[in-house]
Amino acid sequence: MSKDQILNVQGLIAYYKLRKGDVRAVDDVNLFLWPNEIVGIAGESGCGKTTLIKVLYGLVEPPLSMLSGQVLIDVNGEEIHLYKNTYEVKQLWWKHFSYIPQSSMGVLNPVIKIEDQFGEIFMRGDKNPPKKEIRKIVEKSLDALGLPSEVLRSYPHQLSGGMRQRVVISMATILNPRIVYADEPTTALDVVVQRGILQIMSKLQRDLGNTFVIVTHDMGVQHQITDRMVVMYAGKISEIGGTDDIFKKPLHPYTALLIESLPRLGDKSERKSIKGSPPNLLNPPKGCRFHPRCPYATSECAEKNPSLLEIKNRRYASCFHPLGQ
Amino acid sequence: MVMNQSLLETVNLTKVFKIGGIIGGTKLTAVDNVNLRIDSENPAILSIVGESGSGKTTLSRLILRLVEPTFGRVMFENRNIFDIKRKMEVMEFMQKVQPIFQNPYESFNPLKKIDSCLYNTALKLHVAENKEEASERVKDSLSSVGLDPELVLGKKPHELSGGELQRVSIARVLIPKPKLVIADEPVSMVDASIRMSIINLFLDLKKDLETYFIYITHDLSTAYYIGDLIAIMFRGNIVEYGPAHEVLSDPLHPYTETLIESIPDISRKWSEEIKMSGFELKEFEAAGCKFWYRCPYATTRCQSNGPKMIELKNGRSVMCFRYD
Numbered sequence: 127m128s129k130d131q132i133l134n135v136q137g138l139i140a141y142y143k144l145r146k147g148d149v150r151a152v153d154d155v156n157l158f159l160w161p162n163e164i165v166g167i168a169g170e171s172g173c174g175k176t177t178l179i180k181v182l183y184g185l186v187e188p189p190l191s192m193l194s195g196q197v198l199i200d201v202n203g204e205e206i207h208l209y210k211n212t213y214e215v216k217q218l219w220w221k222h223f224s225y226i227p228q229s230s231m232g233v234l235n236p237v238i239k240i241e242d243q244f245g246e247i248f249m250r251g252d253k254n255p256p257k258k259e260i261r262k263i264v265e266k267s268l269d270a271l272g273l274p275s276e277v278l279r280s281y282p283h284q285l286s287g288g289m290r291q292r293v294v295i296s297m298a299t300i301l302n303p304r305i306v307y308a309d310e311p312t313t314a315l316d317v318v319v320q321r322g323i324l325q326i327m328s329k330l331q332r333d334l335g336n337t338f339v340i341v342t343h344d345m346g347v348q349h350q351i352t353d354r355m356v357v358m359y360a361g362k363i364s365e366i367g368g369t370d371d372i373f374k375k376p377l378h379p380y381t382a383l384l385i386e387s388l389p390r391l392g393d394k395s396e397r398k399s400i401k402g403s404p405p406n407l408l409n410p411p412k413g414c415r416f417h418p419r420c421p422y423a424t425s426e427c428a429e430k431n432p433s434l435l436e437i438k439n440r441r442y443a444s445c446f447h448p449l450g451q
Numbered sequence: 452m453v454m455n456q457s458l459l460e461t462v463n464l465t466k467v468f469k470i471g472g473i474i475g476g477t478k479l480t481a482v483d484n485v486n487l488r489i490d491s492e493n494p495a496i497l498s499i500v501g502e503s504g505s506g507k508t509t510l511s512r513l514i515l516r517l518v519e520p521t522f523g524r525v526m527f528e529n530r531n532i533f534d535i536k537r538k539m540e541v542m543e544f545m546q547k548v549q550p551i552f553q554n555p556y557e558s559f560n561p562l563k564k565i566d567s568c569l570y571n572t573a574l575k576l577h578v579a580e581n582k583e584e585a586s587e588r589v590k591d592s593l594s595s596v597g598l599d600p601e602l603v604l605g606k607k608p609h610e611l612s613g614g615e616l617q618r619v620s621i622a623r624v625l626i627p628k629p630k631l632v633i634a635d636e637p638v639s640m641v642d643a644s645i646r647m648s649i650i651n652l653f654l655d656l657k658k659d660l661e662t663y664f665i666y667i668t669h670d671l672s673t674a675y676y677i678g679d680l681i682a683i684m685f686r687g688n689i690v691e692y693g694p695a696h697e698v699l700s701d702p703l704h705p706y707t708e709t710l711i712e713s714i715p716d717i718s719r720k721w722s723e724e725i726k727m728s729g730f731e732l733k734e735f736e737a738a739g740c741k742f743w744y745r746c747p748y749a750t751t752r753c754q755s756n757g758p759k760m761i762e763l764k765n766g767r768s769v770m771c772f773r774y775d
Binding site (some may be wrong): 170171172195235315316319320321322323324329330343344345346347349350373383384385387388389390391392393396397398400403404 | 484502612614615642643645646647648650652669671672673675676696699700709710711712713714716717718720721724725760774
């Protein structure tokens, strides 16, 4: 892992082991994260994006199993192999990296008041401040998210979806972790609330200077708040690059077609969708997994599997015929 | 002035749900005094846009005659649909008004082949007398949604992809050749790369079969893309209504403005930050305008009084005191 990275993934393979076969949800993935950036993981449902961040977070439970590859993370200047058993992953949660799931109820305990749930998170931190001090820190954090302090005395069900999601964001950032993973953090919310929460998240990221990894299928959300984007298709990464660069000039045909299919406000010209449908990951096509739907596919694409290569300055694509090259 | 014939008209349509027990329960007005009208002159697509909890699904269920209104009526071809009681007339209504639901996997029986659902629609709605006729109708409507009957028939729901199955459910809807199709979030479960093919299918059906659509969604960009007319719902009220292009290019209601600005569009980036309210829960109980807490133009009048729907020119209307 080079000095300026805080996470490095090499040759990661994680399958769901089922009786009917392996679901190849994450298949030979390489990527890295820098400090102080918002990285978006984009792709359609079932492309393996949630599985990927689960593996990065250390949440591998059957039937998901990690077959090979390594996840290196930087913990206080020390390089740690996440899956080498020498380190208990759970000790790193909340402190070094945290996870915001799609449903906030998955994190919040429905029968414990919000304040006490914050208390439990502080117990994981290096120093466990007294209750009064915790209250002060939490109130300050909630205030920054536009929440009144009465929230602390409430149970989760007394809050609306948008408020709960903000509470979870506060929890995930309260110990100032290096990396915050968020899985579709605003998908269940309305657009107006979604915009508020995304703006809060990007402001928080700028203030804390840590790295946010946001998984979302919504390309509009990717465009609004991410600095870099990882586009996944059928368990593999098809493209990595700066978000603005990708939207301006996508390298991979899949990215290009996906962007082209999006409806734009104020534009009624016809939008075409990509022909065919995403493959079944139990039995993905040979060669490039996008080749059956790709208008540029050649016989090479059907035979060989393209690896993720740096096409130009810090832009990566796994395609034999990247666009505009 | 000669009034156009209306295909569908809702008059003061209101639905109140009771929450909680007999004592101490509260009331929630899911649909509040809604007046909508679709003219029968030209096939049109009406998009109803609203957040979760805005009452858009309840409105669609009322129009489908699945729930009874607390107050008001729904006129379909100049007849109140809640007066229809005789079995044959109910059947006739079901032939003319058909629903498409959000999750296609829930619309079909997972244990049976999709054929059974399609044939039953044809036979039970009496659009086909016998199996041969039914089979013809089924094959016709499958091809009209771009599916090859040979490849689809005989399969079970899980053997088809989400996009294909949603197409099958659209084909099912087309079997009785309905006048009006009510589609409630039909693409939110479909993969992004094939979403537009379903949306484009609606446009084709409008043109080729002269079907009217009510497209219910939270997604303003697709609502605009296919809609001729747009109705914006907020907390049970229709707060703005008009031709799609005009509502989007020149929104009148402050909520429509906020909504349009908040869309994560890929052709622009958000500029200013919006204020998050801690008051979300109280909006339902507001005595005056329900958008009062968040509205940048709010006055004391808005706090105590609810505005009425005001009709403007060009077929537009808005529920806001600023246009009084």
